[in-house]
Amino acid sequence: MRIGEIAGEVGVATSAIRFYEESGLLPAPERTPSGYRDYDASVIDRLAFIRAGQAVGLTLGELRGVLHIRDRGDAPCRHVADLIDTRIEDIDQRIKDLRRLRKDLSTLSENAAAFDPAECPPESVCRILTTIV
Amino acid sequence: MRIGEIAGEVGVATSAIRFYEESGLLPAPERTPSGYRDYDASVIDRLAFIRAGQAVGLTLGELRGVLHIRDRGDAPCRHVADLIDTRIEDIDQRIKDLRRLRKDLSTLSENAAAFDPAECPPESVCRILTTIV
DNA sequence: CTTGACATTCAAGTGTACTTGAAGGTGTAC
DNA sequence: GTACACCTTCAAGTACACTTGAATGTCAAG
Numbered sequence: 001m002r003i004g005e006i007a008g009e010v011g012v013a014t015s016a017i018r019f020y021e022e023s024g025l026l027p028a029p030e031r032t033p034s035g036y037r038d039y040d041a042s043v044i045d046r047l048a049f050i051r052a053g054q055a056v057g058l059t060l061g062e063l064r065g066v067l068h069i070r071d072r073g074d075a076p077c078r079h080v081a082d083l084i085d086t087r088i089e090d091i092d093q094r095i096k097d098l099r100r101l102r103k104d105l106s107t108l109s110e111n112a113a114a115f116d117p118a119e120c121p122p123e124s125v126c127r128i129l130t131t132i133v
Numbered sequence: 134m135r136i137g138e139i140a141g142e143v144g145v146a147t148s149a150i151r152f153y154e155e156s157g158l159l160p161a162p163e164r165t166p167s168g169y170r171d172y173d174a175s176v177i178d179r180l181a182f183i184r185a186g187q188a189v190g191l192t193l194g195e196l197r198g199v200l201h202i203r204d205r206g207d208a209p210c211r212h213v214a215d216l217i218d219t220r221i222e223d224i225d226q227r228i229k230d231l232r233r234l235r236k237d238l239s240t241l242s243e244n245a246a247a248f249d250p251a252e253c254p255p256e257s258v259c260r261i262l263t264t265i266v
Numbered sequence: 267c268t269t270g271a272c273a274t275t276c277a278a279g280t281g282t283a284c285t286t287g288a289a290g291g292t293g294t295a296c
Numbered sequence: 297g298t299a300c301a302c303c304t305t306c307a308a309g310t311a312c313a314c315t316t317g318a319a320t321g322t323c324a325a326g
Contacts (some may be wrong), residue, residue: 004305013284016284020284035291042256056234057234058282060283066259070258091235098231099225112213112217122208124181126199167321193313194312211275
């Protein structure tokens, strides 16, 4: 299969596929006599895996690690499970940070409603923002 | 005041200050006879404003907009209030997305615990991740 | 008078995940 | 035979907010 077919099948740009090859996420495929990349269907699973990993926020670097373990012949289950758990911790922290930020912004928004622009001194640029810090 | 003093005062790198000037967030300061930047204290408020804005997730582009309004002689209150409200909407969406992602990851993590690596077929790289998609 | 901390400019690098552009070759339908 | 979609490589660009490096100049202390 040519690169365009694969791309259409998986829903990813041909440039992304070449980029993944370049980045060590996909093996270099066979070539037709004229030099076109000639994939076999297995690359579709590999791309599906990459997409699934990205969808849960794993980086290409992390996915490359998983793929290398698989390519070595081992099952990457344990490694993937660890990545997922780390990801969960990251997300919990991110949500916490965002909640706090949201609270601050709500306060700012309330302050803003109560502010009279005519009385806002120019030297601090905008008092609304600095009321919280 | 020289750039290093300002930087120390506000807690920002000298390179960042030069970058802000370059980017139109800070006016070009006076120079000493030898060519050193010679700031007056007002730049400290301006940098404090930039830091406060960044702390609530505003981009330098947005802050530049606010500063330009202030430099035109107007009070940017209204504009800042709008930016804050937009930011709040963004954050609510982000939190929603992250919650959903977290839920998916929890499911994956549970699946992972139940998987036997020995029975994981190599062709899909790692079945854990693709169980959700 | 030299050392060392500080300053200057300009260009280029950082990280992430790609995309875009240039200049060209290939495959197939009409 | 020619149009047109598709493929190739390689370099550079994108967004964001800076940092780093090179080569050089300045200031205060000892």
